[in-house]
Amino acid sequence: MSVPDGIDERFGTLVGELRSGETAASPELRERVRAIATRGPEPPGARFRSRLPRRRAALVLVPVCALVAAAVGVGVFTSGGGQKRAVELERPPSPRAPSAGLFAAGRPDVPATAKVPASLGAADSASLPPSGSRHQLYSVDLHLRVSDLSATTKRAIQLTRGWGGYVLRVDSGAGQKAGDAYLALRVPIGKVQTALAKLTALGTIVANHVSIQDIQGQLNKRYGQMADLRAQIAKLRARLTDAGLTDSLRAALQAAIAQRQASLVELQDAQTAQKTRASFATVALELQTKKAAAVAPSKPSRIGEALHNIGRVLVTEAEILVYVLLIGAPFVIFAALLWAARRSYRRRREEELLAR
Amino acid sequence: MSRRAELDFAAICEENLDGVFGYLLYLTGNRTVAEDLTAETFERALRRLRRYDPRRGSAKAWLLALARSTALDHFRSEQRRRKREGTFALLDAGAVEGDVFGHGYSPALEAALHSLSAGEREVVALRVLLDLDGETAARLLGITPTACSTRLHRALQKLEEKVRDDVRA
Numbered sequence: 001m002s003v004p005d006g007i008d009e010r011f012g013t014l015v016g017e018l019r020s021g022e023t024a025a026s027p028e029l030r031e032r033v034r035a036i037a038t039r040g041p042e043p044p045g046a047r048f049r050s051r052l053p054r055r056r057a058a059l060v061l062v063p064v065c066a067l068v069a070a071a072v073g074v075g076v077f078t079s080g081g082g083q084k085r086a087v088e089l090e091r092p093p094s095p096r097a098p099s100a101g102l103f104a105a106g107r108p109d110v111p112a113t114a115k116v117p118a119s120l121g122a123a124d125s126a127s128l129p130p131s132g133s134r135h136q137l138y139s140v141d142l143h144l145r146v147s148d149l150s151a152t153t154k155r156a157i158q159l160t161r162g163w164g165g166y167v168l169r170v171d172s173g174a175g176q177k178a179g180d181a182y183l184a185l186r187v188p189i190g191k192v193q194t195a196l197a198k199l200t201a202l203g204t205i206v207a208n209h210v211s212i213q214d215i216q217g218q219l220n221k222r223y224g225q226m227a228d229l230r231a232q233i234a235k236l237r238a239r240l241t242d243a244g245l246t247d248s249l250r251a252a253l254q255a256a257i258a259q260r261q262a263s264l265v266e267l268q269d270a271q272t273a274q275k276t277r278a279s280f281a282t283v284a285l286e287l288q289t290k291k292a293a294a295v296a297p298s299k300p301s302r303i304g305e306a307l308h309n310i311g312r313v314l315v316t317e318a319e320i321l322v323y324v325l326l327i328g329a330p331f332v333i334f335a336a337l338l339w340a341a342r343r344s345y346r347r348r349r350e351e352e353l354l355a356r
Numbered sequence: 357m358s359r360r361a362e363l364d365f366a367a368i369c370e371e372n373l374d375g376v377f378g379y380l381l382y383l384t385g386n387r388t389v390a391e392d393l394t395a396e397t398f399e400r401a402l403r404r405l406r407r408y409d410p411r412r413g414s415a416k417a418w419l420l421a422l423a424r425s426t427a428l429d430h431f432r433s434e435q436r437r438r439k440r441e442g443t444f445a446l447l448d449a450g451a452v453e454g455d456v457f458g459h460g461y462s463p464a465l466e467a468a469l470h471s472l473s474a475g476e477r478e479v480v481a482l483r484v485l486l487d488l489d490g491e492t493a494a495r496l497l498g499i500t501p502t503a504c505s506t507r508l509h510r511a512l513q514k515l516e517e518k519v520r521d522d523v524r525a
Contacts, residue, residue, distance in 0.1 A: 007483065011512045014519070017465055018484050021458025023378035029391045033373050036398045037366040347498055353431045354383075354475030 067317050075310030130189050130281065134216040135274075138192060138281035141211075146203035149173075149289050153181050156285055159198055163191040165280065172287075183285040192281040199285060206288070215278055222271050229264040233257055365405060368415045369398055375416060375486050376423050378458075382481035383427050383474050387456055393430055397423040417492050420482070424496060431474070468518035476511035483508050 007015060025033070130138045146152040153172050160167060165187040172181030187195040200208075236257045240250065376397055381390040400422050401408075408418050457469045469477060482493040483504075494504035 007512070008509060011516065014512060014516050015484050017462070018458075018480065021461045021465075023381055023458045023485060024374045025377040025394065026391065029377065029394055030373060032391075032395045033369050033398045034366070036395065036402055037369040350428055350498075351475065353428060353435065354478060355473045 068314070071310045071313035071317060074313045075306045075308075078309050129193055130212070131214075134214055135219055135278040136189075137211075137213040137215055137278055138189060139211045139284070140192075140196060140281065141207070141209035141284045141286070142196070142199060142205070143207040143286040143288070144200070144203035145206050145290055146287050147290060148177055149179055149181055149287055150177055152202050152287055153183065155202060156183055156185065156199060156287075159195070160185045160187060160283075163195055164188050165191070165195070168282070178289040180286065180288040183283075183287070185283040185285060186280040187283055189279055189281050192283075195281070195283060199283065203287065215274060219271060219274060222267055222274075226264060226267050226271070229260050229267070233260050233264070236260070365402065368419070369401075372416050372419050373398075376419050378485050379420055379478070379481045380423055380427055381457060382469070382477040382485065383424075384430070385456060385470060385474070385477065389430070393423065393426050397426045400426060413492070413495075416486075417488070417496060420486070420488075421496055424478075462519075464519045464522035465515075467522055468515050471518050472511060472514060476507070476514065479504060479508045480511050480515070484512075 130136050144152075149172065153170070157167055157170070165185060168184035168186050170181070170183050172183070173179055185195075236253050239245075240253050240257075245253070373394070377390060377394045380393045380397070381387060384390050384393065397419065401419055404422070408415070457466060461469070469480075472480070479493065479497065482488045482496065483490070488496070490501045490504055494501040497504060497507075499507070
């Protein structure tokens with residue numbers, strides 16, 4: 001009798017003897033197994049094939065198909081407004097949010113605002129000049145269409161500095177000729193009319209919004225408070241000259257004077273800050289090139305828009321998927337480790353059982 | 357179950373019955389238990405027939421894997437029962453005199469087989485009795501082919517020593 005591959009030849013006799021033994025099943029067992037084989041609880045169509053590979057494929061394909069279907073559905077259903085979108089793009093864009101935020105800050109009072117139509121020029125903007133006798137917070141939103149973005153931006157900054165003003169914020173791509181830019185400029189109030197005339201001349205006005213808030217009332221009120229404090233301090237100082245004052249009363253008077261002086265300094269600082277603020281007008285200048293404005297009216301076809309939307313939804317889905325994977329990865333690793341530990345424990349237990 | 361599937365399963369049972377029974381006989385060392393476990397194995401096979409994939413292995417390997425799992429379940433329940441009752445029914449049953457592992461074995465070989473552990477007898481059954489190749493046997497046991505080969509070598513060496521000692525005695 002031959003020795004199976006991988007078994008030492010010196011066990012040949014033993015292997016032969018082991019194989020010579022009769023280990024056949026008894027006729028009773030054979031009958032039992034035959035009976036099992038002939039009765040079948042299996043549903044019709046059960047064959048020697050596993051559905052596992054098909055299930056595995058379904059596990060991947062079904063979610064992928066669902067995601068693609070969702071993307072296609074969203075893309076197609078949202079693509080109907082091609083015409084509408086083109087129309088919207090043709091309209092002049094509304095002033096940017098930063099301008100509103102910028103001007104709204106520090107303005108508790110409702111400002112007097114005026115939207116100047118785009119068709120009106122620099123001269124019309126000047127129809128709302130700052131008051132020469134009263135303190136006002138003066139701000140202008142100016143949206144211009146220009147031919148060279150970079151040159152216009154530089155020119156606007158140069159002009160502002162020339163008037164003795166300064167640049168509060170610039171949001172523009174370096175050296176870009178086309179696109180858009182946003183500048184927040186602070187111009188001395190006395191020069192604001194000149195500034196508006198010069199700045200509007202840099203391009204074509206798309207939108208223009210002037211906002212004026214009178215703060216003279218606040219300043220006057222604060223002047224009154226300061227005068228009161230000064231009077232109180234003078235009175236207290238006069239009382240201090242009295243030689244008959246006790247030490248404790250003198251100390252109390254001195255403390256009261258110090259407190260009023262501190263309040264006075266505080267009010268003076270606030271007054272100076274507000275007057276400084278009012279001495280400059282804020283010009284929010286939004287620049288946009290003709291090319292960028294001209295791109296908007298192109299009307300995408302419905303199919304093109306649908307494809308664009310599908311792509312957008314697919315990208316969003318991919319982002320969500322990556323996010324889910326990143327979040328879920330530690331849990332998956334933990335589950336895998338648990339599974340491996342359980343498997344290892346089970347195998348060890350089996351080895352122990354079979355070692356008996 | 358379709359007639360075709362029924363026939364196929366019946367043919368698989370017929371073809372592998374002796375192998376499965378021999379394997380379980382070696383594993384348990386008890387003819388009665390081996391017969392019961394054999395029947396249970398084929399019951400399981402019938403229930404799980406849809407899961408069987410010929411591309412992943414032969415029907416014989418599949419049935420032997422089921423037989424192994426059935427036997428391990430049996431060992432576990434026996435162990436629990438023994439713990440509960442404080443008896444050693446299986447060990448007592450395994451000590452039955454006579455031809456347990458195979459008709460025609462010498463008493464010395466029978467005794468030597470009894471002295472092996474279930475795990476050692478298992479690898480002998482798979483590699484010698486059923487003539488499975490090293491890789492299939494290793495996959496079934498959940499170990500590497502090298503570990504399987506080592507385990508077989510040790511089992512056969514132990515068996516040979518026991519037989520020799522017994523003959524000398």
